Amino acid sequence: VDQPLVPKQFHLGMFEIGRPLGKGKFGRVYLARERSSGYICALKVLYKSELQQGSGVEKQVRREIEIQSNLRHPNILKLYGHFHDSKRIFLILEFAGKGELYKHLRRENRFPEWKAAQYIAQMASALRYLHRKHVIHRDIKPENILMGIHGEVKISDFGWSVHAPNNRRKTLCGTLDYLPPEMIKSGSKDNWYDEKVDLWSLGVLTYEFLVGEAPFEDTPIMTQKRIARADMTIPDWVSKEAKDLIKKLLVLDPEKRLPLEEVQNHPWIIKHCVKGERASNREKSLK
């Protein structure tokens, strides 16, 4: 099968543009079909005028392209290529058949433990892949996760990802909810941090999937204080295994957070993700 969406040079005429799929802070995404192969994709359109506001967004887009185009993992949204015309930059992205995960989360309020565990296992697999390439995502939250047609999660929006280690001040726009203490503590110049920031965010994500709201959700000032003290309460109805994993990720000292390999082998993940002998034998016998 000839590899679609591989040509070196893309241009707008190669695509039929379909319905709008969504919009972000910068730009919109449209359903699109590459004419020669019929390949369906998502075309993200960014206006250069909007990016040149000097808020460093242009650098972010360049980094998003540079980092995401070199990644290949089933739980990371593929960036096939990019091109631009006089006014716009176009990113040719994988189309995620079930859209934005946060919309599913809001609609369902919270996810049952088996579903949350499967999503967290997939996120841990994607983060292990990123960290092996010394890429820190730094913005893991439901809004940056899409869902494929088979219900698998796909990390998208690498606008905030950087190469580790890093001490860039993240101009705090948008929610603080997912930021670890080492990224929000101001004052000390050397805010050096590394991949372990994504472990904290994975803990926040686990909590939000199970509880339906973020653990430190409050007024911005209070959120900052509560993050700095890892001050959260986990409702009693959350299983003790899930509580154990959340507590091992939301640890103030980055060095003491549970490594991704141990997340994938955690009892809560094993319980919901590794098909038992009986289940897989039953599946085989049905074939």
Ligand SMILES: Cc1nn(C)cc1-c1nc2c(-c3cnn(Cc4ccccc4)c3)c(Cl)cnc2[nH]1
């Ligand atoms: C919506 C929607 N419903 N269904 C059934 C599928 C989708 C779908 N959406 C996408 C999307 C998609 C859309 N919006 N956004 C958010 C956004 C937009 C612009 C800048 C930054 C972030 C992502 C993508 Cl990239 C890639 N694939 C997508 N698939």
